[in-house]
Amino acid sequence: MKIVMAIIKPFKLDEVREALTAIGIQGLTVTEVKGYGRQKGHTEIYRGAEYAVSFLPKLKIEIAVGADLVEKTVEAITAAAKTGQIGDGKIFVYSIDQAVRIRTGETDTDAL
Amino acid sequence: MKIVMAIIKPFKLDEVREALTAIGIQGLTVTEVKGYGRQKGHTEIYRGAEYAVSFLPKLKIEIAVGADLVEKTVEAITAAAKTGQIGDGKIFVYSIDQAVRIRTGETDTDAL
C-alpha cells in the first residue's frame, strides 16, 4: 500500500476530489498548508510597507491506496490539479506497512 | 522506527492521548484536517440552500515510535478512538530512516 500525498492549489480541491472518486477512490484527508517554492518573489505593499509574500496557501491531500492504483491516482491528480501556471504543486508517493480501519479493525486494503 | 499516523474524530483526542501515555508514549503531533470518506452523503440546508457536506473535521495524530512499540500503539489508538460508528478513522504505519531531537542532536529512538 502507498500513500499519495499531493500539494495543490486550494481552488482545485473539488475538481481533484471528483477526479479521484471517478477512479474509485473512496477516502482522503485534506490539510491546509502554506507552500514555499518557485512561485515566490511577488511583493506586496500594505499602506506603503513592502514585503515579499513567500508563503502561499495550498492544500495537502493524502490518499492511501493499494499499490495497483497509484499510477491512476497520480494521473488523476495531475490532470485535475493542473493549470499550467507556476505553483501548481507536487505529488509524492511513499509506502506504508499497514493500514487499519478504527471502526472495524479491518486491515490493509480492506481498511481503505 | 516507524511513524503511526492516525485520523480520528476530534472529540476523541484526550482519550487517545491518555491511552498513549498509558503505554509509555511521550510525544506526538496533532494536525487539524478535513476528512472525506464513507461518512458522507449527509446533506444540510442553510436557509433553503441544500448541499452535501463532504468534508468533515478530523484530527491527524502522528507518533514516531520504535518498531517494537508499533503494535501496542495501534491497539491503543484503535481502542480509544473507536465509537463503532462510521467515520471513526484510519491508522497508517510507515517506516522512517532517521529521527533527530533538535535540542540535543540525539538520534534514533533516543530522539523520541
Next chain:
Amino acid sequence: MKIVMAIIKPFKLDEVREALTAIGIQGLTVTEVKGYGRQKGHTEIYRGAEYAVSFLPKLKIEIAVGADLVEKTVEAITAAAKTGQIGDGKIFVYSIDQAVRIRTGETDTDAL
C-alpha cells in the same frame, strides 16, 4: 528521494527557511500543528480555573530532497531551529518512491 519532516518552534520558521535556501533548497511545505511532548506540565490559571496546557503550537515543515542532500538538510534545520530549551522539536526522515511536479509532469528530483 527522501522527505525530511521537522517539527519546530513557530518563531524559528524564518531562520529555518533561510538556512534551507542557503543550502539550495527551493521548496517546502509548512503546516500549523499542536505538539505534545516533554515540554508539558505547565499549568495556567484563567480566572481561577487551573489546567495543564498539554498541547503547544508548533510548525511542521516537510521538504522533499534528493537522498544526497538529506544530511545537509537535517544539519541546517538542527542548527537554525535550536534554542537549546526543551520543546525545540524533532526531525524525521523517510523515503519516497516518486515525486511529480503537477505543472510539467516532471518526476523524481527534477520535480523538486
Next chain:
Amino acid sequence: MFTLNRHMRAAVGSLSLLGAFAGAAIAQDAAPAAPAFDTGDTAWMLTSSALVLMMTIPGLALFYGGMVRKKNVLSTVMQSFAICCLMSILWMVAGYSLAFTDGGSLNAYLGGMSKAFLSGVDMNSATATIPEYLFIMFQMTFAIITPALIAGAFAERMKFSAMLLFMAIWLIVVYVPVAHWVWGGGFLGSDGVLDFAGGTVVHINAGVAGLVAALIIGKREGYGQVNMAPHNLVLSVIGASLLWVGWFGFNAGSAVASNALASVAMLNTQVAAAAAALAWMFAEWIVAKKPSILGIISGAVAGLVAVTPAAGFVNPTGALIIGIISGVICYIAAVKIKHALGYDDSLDAFGVHGVGGIVGAILTGVFADPAINEASAGASVGTQIYGVIFTIIYAAIATAIILYIVKALVGLRPTKQEEIEGLDINLHGETVQ
C-alpha cells in the same frame, strides 16, 4: 405634535420647502430670530441618524459578512461600506432633492432639482421642529441602507465595479421615486398608503430588487454541491444585534420627534422583533429538530422588517401578532419556498426583507389603531395591498432593466476561477487569515 407621522410626510416635504422660505424671510427681516427648533426633538433625530448609519456599517456589513464563505467575507463587508459612501454623495448631489422637493407638474411621480447639492437649504431651514440639514442627514441613512440590503441577494458572485454602477443607478431610478411617492408628496402617500418607517420604500423595494438580481445574475458556482454554510455566525449575531439596536433610530426616529409616538414605535419594534425571532426559532425547532442561531437572528430581522411600516400605527399587542406571523411566514419563505423554487438569493434579501415587508405592509392595514395614531383611522388593507403591488411591479421591472444595462456595460460576474478562489483575493487583493 405626536400625531406627526410618515403618512403625513407628504406634508413634511412641503413643510420643509415652506420652512426654507419662511426661514429665509425671517433671516432677511430680523437675523437673530432663529426658527424655533425643539432641542429635544433635534437631540433624538441626531441620535437616530447615528443609529440608522450604524445599521449599515457595521450592522448589515457583519450580518451579511458572517453568512458568506470565508473567502468572500471582505468583499461582502466592502459592499456595504462602499454603498454607504457612494449613496451619501448621490443623496446630497441629487437624491434628496428629487425625493423631497416639489416636482411641479410631475410631482405625483418625482420631485425636482431645486435642492440639488442642497442649494437653498440653510441654517434656518426647518422640517417640522428640526433643522432641515438634520432631516437630510436622517433620510440619507435610509438611502444608504436600502441599496445595501439588495447586495445580500447576489452575495459571493458579483463584480465590485458592476455592483457600484448598479447601485448608483438604482438609487436614482428606483429608490428616489418610490420614496417620493410615499413620503415626498407623490401619489402613494396621497392615496392613503400607510408606511411609517419604510416597509414599502425600503424593504419591499430592496427585497424585490434582490430577487430580480438573484435571478438575472444566476446561482453561485457549486450551488447545491459545495458547502456554502455561513463561515462565522458570531459576526452575523453582532450584525443582527446592531441592526436591532439601530432599528430604534429607523422606526422611532421616523416620528421625527421625541414624543409618545416615538416611544410606542420603539416598544413595538422591540416586541415584534422578539416575537418573530422566537416564532422562527420554534418553527425551525419543530421542523428541523434544532433551533439554529441563523434562524433566531433571521427571525429577529424579519420581525423588524415587518413592524417597520406599522411601528407608529399599531399598539404593542398588534406588534406582537405582526411579529409572530412574520417570523413564521419568513421562515417558510426563506427556507421552504426558496428551496422549492430553486433560485439562489444567497442571504435572503427577498425571503426576509421582501416577504417581511409585504406581510408588514398588509398587517399594518389590519392592526392600525387610532388610539396610537389618528392617521390609523384611515387604514385600509386594500390600499396597503395596492401600494405593495405597485411597488413590486415597478421595482422588479426597473431593476431588471438596470441590470441588463450594467451587464452590457461592464459585465456582472467575475470569472469562474475568480469566484471559486474567492472574491476577496481576486477583486480586492486581501484575505482574512
Next chain:
Amino acid sequence: MFTLNRHMRAAVGSLSLLGAFAGAAIAQDAAPAAPAFDTGDTAWMLTSSALVLMMTIPGLALFYGGMVRKKNVLSTVMQSFAICCLMSILWMVAGYSLAFTDGGSLNAYLGGMSKAFLSGVDMNSATATIPEYLFIMFQMTFAIITPALIAGAFAERMKFSAMLLFMAIWLIVVYVPVAHWVWGGGFLGSDGVLDFAGGTVVHINAGVAGLVAALIIGKREGYGQVNMAPHNLVLSVIGASLLWVGWFGFNAGSAVASNALASVAMLNTQVAAAAAALAWMFAEWIVAKKPSILGIISGAVAGLVAVTPAAGFVNPTGALIIGIISGVICYIAAVKIKHALGYDDSLDAFGVHGVGGIVGAILTGVFADPAINEASAGASVGTQIYGVIFTIIYAAIATAIILYIVKALVGLRPTKQEEIEGLDINLHGETVQ
C-alpha cells in the same frame, strides 16, 4: 427635578398609575391637551433604552462568547440573544405589570396584573416627564440583561431548552418581585435601601443565581484538566467595551431625565469603571506577573457593577474609590477565592456581578453625598447590608428550587459526548469555521 432618583422609584410606580389616570381624565375632558412630556428627557430615555439593549446584544453576548472555547461560542451568544427575545415578551405580557403596578394588599411584595399586556397604558400615560410606553421599554432592557448575566455561570454545559425554561420562570419568580421591592413600591425601597440603577436588583440577584446554578449544574467536563482558556478575547473586548458604553444608558438613564443627575451618574460610571480596570490590572500584574486583557476588561465590568447602585448618589471622588476597591476585591473573588473553593462559575457571574454588586451596594451607604442627591442624606450602611442579605437569601433559595424543577422536567445538561464535542454542533447544528 434633578433630585428624582431610583430611591423614589416607589413613587414613580404610583406616579405612572396616576399619570395614566390623569392622562385618561384629560383625554376625556379635552382630547388635544396632551401631557407635558419633556422632549429632552424623552430623547435621552429613548437613547438610554437603545444603549441598554446594546449591552445584552451584542455586548454581553460577545463578552461571554469570547471567553468560552471555540466549540461553544455560538451556543453562548445564542443564550444572550434568545433570552433577549423571551424576556421582552414576558415583560410585556406580565412582568412590567407585576413589577410596577400596585399589588393591593400584597403590594409590599408584588405588584398586580392590571397592566398585563400593557392594557390601560395609552399615548397619554406618563412616568415622571416621559411617556409610560418609554418607561416600559427602558425597564424591559433591564429585565433582559439580568437573566442574561446568569448564563455566564453555567456556560458551556447547559441544555438550551432547560436554559430557556429556567430563565422564563426566574424572571417572574425572582427578578420581578425584587424589582418591585426596590423600585416598584415594595418594602425594600420603603425601608430606605438605596439602589440607583440596579446593584441589588440586577447584579446581586444575577450573581447569586449564577453561583447557585454553577453549584447545582456542576463543573464542566474536564474542568481542571482540559484547556479552557478563552478562545478569542477580541470578542470579549468588543463585548466589554459595548457593555461600558451601554452602561451609560443603564446608570445615567436611571435618572429618568436629561439633567445634572444623569450627567454626574455618567461621569461616575466612567471613573469607577476606569479605576476598577486599572486596579484589577495592577493587582494581577503584581501577583501573576503579567497584566492580561482578560483581567483589565473584567476589572472594568467589576467597576461598572459596583458603581451601579451608587452612580446617582456619590460624587466622582467617591466613584473613584468605589472603583479601586471593587477592582481589587473582585480580582480576589474571581481568581483566588473561586480557585480555593473549587466551584466552576465559568465566566464569573458571581465573582464579578455578585461580589461587585455587594461591594457597590455597601459602599453606596459609605460614600452617598447629599450634595449630589438629596436622597443620599438618608443613606445607611446598615440598611444597605440589610437589602443585600435579604436579596441574597431570596435569590439563592428561589433559584435552587427553580433549577430542581427544571431538572425534573427536562434535565439540565446535554450528554457527556455532546458536551465534549461542543454545544454549537450538537444543540444548534452550526459551527464557527
Next chain:
Amino acid sequence: MFTLNRHMRAAVGSLSLLGAFAGAAIAQDAAPAAPAFDTGDTAWMLTSSALVLMMTIPGLALFYGGMVRKKNVLSTVMQSFAICCLMSILWMVAGYSLAFTDGGSLNAYLGGMSKAFLSGVDMNSATATIPEYLFIMFQMTFAIITPALIAGAFAERMKFSAMLLFMAIWLIVVYVPVAHWVWGGGFLGSDGVLDFAGGTVVHINAGVAGLVAALIIGKREGYGQVNMAPHNLVLSVIGASLLWVGWFGFNAGSAVASNALASVAMLNTQVAAAAAALAWMFAEWIVAKKPSILGIISGAVAGLVAVTPAAGFVNPTGALIIGIISGVICYIAAVKIKHALGYDDSLDAFGVHGVGGIVGAILTGVFADPAINEASAGASVGTQIYGVIFTIIYAAIATAIILYIVKALVGLRPTKQEEIEGLDINLHGETVQ
C-alpha cells in the same frame, strides 16, 4: 445659540468658571433655583459622550487590532483599552483643570489646578446650557482618544509598561496644554485659529507624536521582509464603522448643543467621510489596480479627520471638497511618501491623522462659510497655518523628550524574540485561537 462653537471655547472655559460661581451663588441664596439646563442640549451631549467613548473602545481598538498580525492583536486592543482607563483617571485628577480653568498669569499657556479632582464643580455648575459634569465627561472622551491614536504608529513593538508611562506623561505635557491653547482660553484660540472639534488638538497632535515615536522606537523586526499584512480586516471594518458613527458625537457634539450647528456638523461629517473614502478607493484602484477594503476604510477615516476642524464652519459642498482632497492626499502620504521615506508608522497614525489633520486645518480657512457660522467670517488660511506649525513643533519636540525619558527609565521595546513570537503571549500571556 447656534453660533456657539469651538472657536469660542475660550469663552466656554470662562463661562464654566462663571457658571460655577453663579451656580454657587444661586445655591446659597435660594437652593431650589437650579440653573436653566436645556434638557435637549443635555440629552445630545450625554449621547455624544457615549458616542465618542465608543470611538476608542471598541472602535479604534478594532480598527488597529485588525491591521496587525494575529500574534499581536490582543496587545493592540489592550493598548486602546488601557489608555481609555488611565486617561479617564488623569483627566479627572488634573487634566480637566489644567486644560479648562484659568491659569492666572500663565493662562495663555496653561490652566490652573483649581478644579483638580473636580473640586468646586457641583450639581449647579454649568457650561453653556449643560451641566459642567457633562462637559467634563465629554472632554474626557477626547483626552482618551488622542493618546490612543498615537499607539498606531508603534504598533507591534512597544513594551506595555513603557507605553503606559509614555501616554500618562504625554497627556499632561502635550495634550492638556494644546487643548488649553485652542479651547481653554490659551493663545491659539485668542489668535483666531479655528478648530471646531479638534483637528489641531487631537489629530495633528497625535499624528505628529506618532511620527516621532515611529522614528525613535524604530522599525518592526523583519520590516520589509516579513509579511505584515493585516490579519483580519473584518475587525478593522467594524472599527472604522464605529469610528464613523462615533465621530458624529465628536463633531456634532462639539456644538455643545442640539441645534442647527450640530445638524450641519453631522451632515458635513458624513459627506466628507464618504467623499474621502471614495477618493482613496478610486486613487488606489487606478494606481494599484484593485480597490482594497483597507483603502476605503482608511480613506473614510482620513475624511473624518480632515473635516474635524471644519465641521461647524463650512457648508456641505465645502465638506465634499475637503473630503475628496484629503482622501487623495492621505493616500499619497500613507502609501507613497511613507514608502519613499522608509519609516515604519505601522498603522499610519501620521499618514492619516497627522496629514489629514493638517489638510483639514488649512482647508477650514479656505471653505469657512459665515452663512453656517458667524465665526467663519474671521477665518484666515494664514492663521490656520500658524496654528498648525506651532502645534507640530511643540508636539514633536515634547514627544521626543518624553520618549527618551521613558527609554531611560524602563526601556521602549521587548526583546527581539518576544517581538517575533508575538506580544500577546509574551506581554500578556494570552493568544487568540
